[in-house]
Amino acid sequence: MDSEVVTLGVLAIVVAGGWLIDVLSHRSPSPLQRQMVNQIKKSADTIRGASLR
Numbered sequence: 001m002d003s004e005v006v007t008l009g010v011l012a013i014v015v016a017g018g019w020l021i022d023v024l025s026h027r028s029p030s031p032l033q034r035q036m037v038n039q040i041k042k043s044a045d046t047i048r049g050a051s052l053r
Helices: 002-025 031-049
Strands: none
16 A cells, blocks of 8 residues: 555656646747747738638
8 A cells, every 4th residue: 555655646746847847947939939920820811811702
């Protein structure tokens, strides 16, 4: 029984540590991500402005 509790505790610590690393390492978007977002917005604006046939 103790072995299972320790295993679950270690697993919980590993998951929490991974989540914490993910949260702390999340930074502003990279230049490529910003360019992609801008291009998608431009494309959406173009599609909205296109006349429907």
